[in-house]
Amino acid sequence: MEAFETVQYQVDDQVATITLDRPQARNSLNQQLRLELRQAVEKASADDDVRAAVITGAGSGFCAGADLTERLPGAEENGFVTRILHEEYHPLILAIRNAPKPFISAINGAAAGVGASLAMACDLMLMAEDAFLYSAFGQISLIPDGGFHKMLLDQLGSKRAYEMIALSQKLDSNRCLELGLANRVVPAELLQEEARSIALSLCAAAPLTLQYSKQVLRDARTFDLESVMTLEAEIQNQMFRSQDFREGATAFFEKRKPVFEGC
Structure with a gap:
């Protein structure tokens, strides 16, 4: 077990399981979590004993997005948000997309905001029956980030992507499966077991x-x-x-x- 504070990291049978571990905050990404999560992703990518990785969330939700309650030094300065996205969020998303190994997102509950970007950045996405993707940005007069526009556009086309963003839609697990965003939908109690089964199958592949x-x-x-x-x-x-x-x-x-x- 790796000594992270906001991430659980475990390797078993060549599968790295990376669990976002701020359940009290619905696994929202504060600075410590997003930095530790990137470290965990890079650790799995570089470990010769790891052939596949699963990213999931502790508690009842996958990730509620950015932690909007966090106040960091310089937050009132113009350009702060751009800098944080470039320095902390983008490297995390790209670490998953550019990893030489397959990453599976196992979505329990809500994957909202940049949490949806994190989920979609993975190579395969498995969802519990009660899970959903949520574009909540329009509710607070922001736009999606973390590559959300690109990933959703590639999968849904501009009209469906814009509808989801403009109307702050939730896409439940079955709709995600229908649209090709999710690979499989399983009962919530079987989510981790099924994610591990898929990961083990990947470990046996070339x-x-x-x-x-x-x-x-x-x-x-x-x-x-x-x-x-x-x-x-x-x-x-x-x-x-x-x-x-x-x-x-x-x-x-x-x-x-x-x-x-x-x-």
């Missing part, structure tokens, strides 16, 4: 496939078809020469389960 397909899917959002095919061809050459490909091909012909090492 690490290089997980890493490089995550990269290609990320880049493909802004690349044209020809550029994506060029990137795939370059990476495929690397994969073809890897030890894991030799192991996978040998196991296929020997009709056994391959043992991948990530190299």
Whole structure:
């Protein structure tokens, strides 16, 4: 167990479980939590004994967004919010998106505000039946941040994304599943068990496939078809020469389960 104060961090069977641990504040992101959460994400990414990670929340909710009760030095200065977003929130979101390993968000209860961005930044999203995404910014005359516009646009298109933002909508778990935002919806009491099961399945998959397909899917959002095919061809050459490909091909012909090492 890592010595964080606002995050629980545990590794078991190559799965890192990262739990936001401010249940008394609905896991809202104060400065300590967002910095420790980034450290935990980076720790899982760099740990050779970790092949997949789960991010979830303690208590009855995933993350209520930014902690609006927190008062930091310089908060009254013009440009403060921009600086905090650039220095603390953006590196956290990008640490997940750019990680070489798959991250699963296991959403219990509300994922609101930038908490929804955190949930959507993960590669897979699993939701409890009573979970929901909530764009609450319009209620307090702000706009979504943490990449929310981009992630929602990519998935829903501009009209649905704008509707959710403009009307401060909540999308329940079944609607998220219908729209392709969530991979699975399960009973709340089975959420952590199912998230771990998916993570263990990822651990048994080929690490290089997980890493490089995550990269290609990320880049493909802004690349044209020809550029994506060029990137795939370059990476495929690397994969073809890897030890894991030799192991996978040998196991296929020997009709056994391959043992991948990530190299």
